[in-house]
Amino acid sequence: MTLTFADNGKFCAKLISRFIACVRQAMKRLGHRLPYTWVLESEGRLHYHLMLWLPRGFVLDKQTLAKWWPWGTTWTACCRLVKGWARYMAKFDCMDRIPKDIHVFGSGGLDETGKVAVQRAGLPRWLQAILPRGGSARRFPGCGWTNTETGEIYVSPYRWTPWGWAVRDLGDLAPAGASV
Template sequence: MGDICQFSRASASAERSDAEPLALGFITNATSDTKGNVGQEKRPLRERLVVNREASRIKRMKTAVGHAARLLHFDAHTERNAGLWNKKFITLTYADVDGWEPGHFSAFRKAMREWCARRRVRLRYVWVAELQKRGALHYHVVVWLPKGKFLPHADAQGWWPHGMTNIVTAQSPIGYITKYASKTTADQARNYPRGARMCGHGGLQPEGRRHVRYWQAPMWVRDALTGRADIRKVSGGYMDKFTGEFLPSPWRVVVGAGGQVWAYRIDQQPTELAA
């Protein structure tokens, strides 16, 4: 649990009614009323926070897309023939609103990767999945290729037999892809097909992938492990793969009866209820 989640503060006594049982594994120390309980000791109240799962997912997506695009662009332009790059923006659309199935986009990536491998070209790309107004998922992909290398149209090539594709030159590849990453709303995120990923990237060197993991980690982890760490999420917290240092998470998450997700800090000092 970390700062990538967006929270709204609320007291435990206001969140819970007699008709709504507490989530399994969460015990409140609060008492809402003392009438009829003369002599009963008031117990401390631990503050809980509402977790907006969709907003958290979108924030992780924006972080990954922005940093991966910048790192790939920098990496490409520091090679021997810096500046001689053919940057393309590809759009993949579905003919049917409900045409999405697992494996469609991964098959396209595999075909693109094999095309580059046959030409001894290192493939660098970032992609974002966007939900159209009509309800269909479509993909935006930025690709960095050496000058003189041109990807074929994916639909004509048979790489994308599910609808149409479009390729244009990306004058500002980072701006293109981050713009589409920023368009997704929390309501749209709820309607993504089950199992559909929101974004991805390929072609980063190990150091670049380490940088992306660093920026996706919660702020309290980044502050504790610094930018020299290789941060990995593990059961119960985070660790630095380089040193093996483990940071237990101070957060605990519970799910209410209606599916609402709450979080609280175990290192938080409970506050006494007002008399």
Template sequence: MLSATSVSRFAELVKKIETSATPSARKRKTAARKKLLRVIKEQHRYAKSAKLRAVAVTLTYCDANQLATKHISAFLDRLRKALRRQGHTLPYAWVLERAGQFHYHLILWLPRSYKLDFAKLSKWWLWGSSWAECCRSVTGWGRYMAKFDNTSIFPKGAKLFGYGGLDEDGKTAVARAGMPRWLQLLLPPSRRAFRCPGGGWADGLTGEMYRSPFIWTPQGAILASRRPLKSHIA
């Protein structure tokens, strides 16, 4: 029969296992953080040329059971339509977080003449409270958004983040940021590549196939110098 001390230690170990992120979960979180920060960086670049200002927004649910992806989509659609009437587009990024209640943090890039006031927020976000303020530090707010805390308690299928409104240069930069380093060095700077079934990456323009020069072993990755790096899809 287990002693009280053994039971206590076993319970503590189980709790640690349940609450510790798996390597795959940590990898997904790192990739998501990297992608989101690159999105915000590219939006910032575009905003400077388009003379847009950054606005930090938080939309909070009063009831966690109401959480639904369609709500953030509805909010953005209403704002997008209002801007479209004035001839503007809407670059944006959002993350879902839970600290107490579920809430969204957003960064919106708006014309300097457009005011996102409390009346608009209350009308467009119907599921709880809202907050908005001029974003004085895009880098700081971006890092705050990219924490991705408490993701293990999200409902199954809930999206961690979303974004839109990138120009073509921004889309290419974000796509390349998600590629392995070896592929970024091989692929021409202005091009994107896509994963292929069965392994490898395909150049979206030429169809050329790129395969990793590394193979995985129990000791880690090693360079397979004789392995072909590039081929062509017939």
């Protein structure tokens, strides 16, 4: 699903929560949870991309969507390739045009496995590649990332230069006093 603002000036970060609350309430009346994930994008007009796991047969009609999202337009489709849509949602190429101090993604209604998967998907790819399966990490200010189970610290293999990102020398990653 895509929720687009008709006017970027009408953007308010709380509107996505209002929309999801409406859908969640409808699911609750039917006895279902609402697993979802969303991301804010600014290519063109500000808009949200969402994945909602709805029960078979449940339809969000245009009139209901217009009532729940009166700030612009909506687009919906049945997702046949969840991984492909998730990859599309995960592209963060327009971050410079998103208002400061705004959450750019969110999720809810997930079980523990889903929460871990969403948290892991938000990590840098280099960290996903080296973090043990099922492991999680948090940003460790000034150092990089830390494994939440072991406390091991991971340092990015990249460093910023005036010409852009560059791969660090192996010596930059070695602990003090260690030889490479």
